Ligand code: 5AD
């Protein structure tokens with residue numbers, strides 16, 4: 063008999079992709095995904111620990127699940143992802159109703175762990191080793207089997223993530239990722255190409271290549287084909303028939319090469335959007351963060367990128383209130399924003415994390431000061447986003463349709479702008495159509511369908 067699993071994903075695209083893999087793995091053990099925890103036999107929290115807040119969310123949800131388990135004794139609860147990796151068996155101590163703890167690189171063990179529990183061999187399961195080899199090959203095979211055998215006939219999705227590397231070697235002083243995801247390792251080219259082919263065969267139009275630091279693809283291990291740079295990989299994937307749109311994330315500014323910039327000129331399906339995390343506009347703070355570029359180098363990269371691709375939309379990540387960040391340092395982040403005029407950004411208050419160097423730094427910034435700085439940054443960013451969106455008005459752009467509702471359609475441009483337009487019967491999800499932009503908001507635009 064089929065069982066029901068509810069998977070709740072927190073955090074980044076890596077986790078989203080891992081959750082898909084978990085779903086596929088479990089579908090082979092007869093689990094059907096359900097949209098909420100109520101009525102599920104198994105609840106999986108795929109967790110994020112990038113900031114304290116993300117982690118708190120996980121523990122508060124676990125607290126609520128305790129109540130459900132009191133009523134539904136056979137409910138199984140599994141914690142996966144970065145909090146599982148970071149906290150390990152301490153999770154059982156704090157949350158005794160949790161049955162399974164699985165680290166970031168052990169998710170493929172989930173079916174076996176569930177089996178052992180079902181057969182009464184154990185009453186708790188934990189596996190949190192960080193492996194030294196790439197974990198994707200078994201998933202890739204499973205993915206192929208799932209898709210070819212239609213083990214779990216999921217609705218067609220038009221955008222998919224493909225993991226090209228895992229882990230990180232940068233050791234930014236604030237970041238948990240090296241601790242939760244291990245050392246950087248690249249996936250073999252052939253596996254990536256094979257997976258993209260499978261996805262395209264299944265109707266996927268847009269591929270996003272995923273890694274913590276895609277620019278160093280192929281540099282850091284023995285498995286990957288050393289001769290293949292990230293730019294080479296992009297060219298290869300771009301040439302796979304059926305890949306209508308290609309994206310990637312994330313890049314580190316110091317490794318952004320001319321070859322990669324050239325790709326935006328040469329590859330017509332490479333979307334003109336670049337997420338280039340700056341973190342701060344102050345050289346003093348960048349140094350404390352162990353970021354390996356200066357403000358000047360960052361700006362040079364932005365200029366060069368725009369010379370290769372004038373319409374490219376650039377977005378960023380910013381941390382405010384890093385330990386030791388003075389008012390002058392913060393002003394430099396504000397002037398960086400003015401100089402680059404990002405299309406959009408993700409900005410966060412600095413948060414102390416376990417096993418990071420900056421957790422031990424002096425001169426922590428007051429929460430209230432962080433709040434004021436964040437608000438200032440976000441208010442100005444919103445104004446700039448609106449101005450930039452207004453500059454696009456009256457243009458006719460190509461969009462990929464993501465969702466068709468009763469009266470409206472949601473779509474996305476290559477530059478990653480969300481565009482809404484009135485329902486039109488010829489439009490279906492996954493179609494690429496032309497839309498004339500008629501109204502600009504801060505976070506999205508409106509348009510009209512243009513028939514040809
Ligand atoms: N505190 C606040 N923000 C953080 N980020 C990473 N670590 C921290 C932290 N300790 C932000 C960075 C990163 C994004 C994914 O999260 O901006 O690029």
Ligand code: SF4
Pocket residue numbers: 072073074075076077109110111112143144238239242243
């Ligand atoms: Fe993703 Fe980092 Fe959060 Fe882990 S800690 S889920 S790698 S953002």
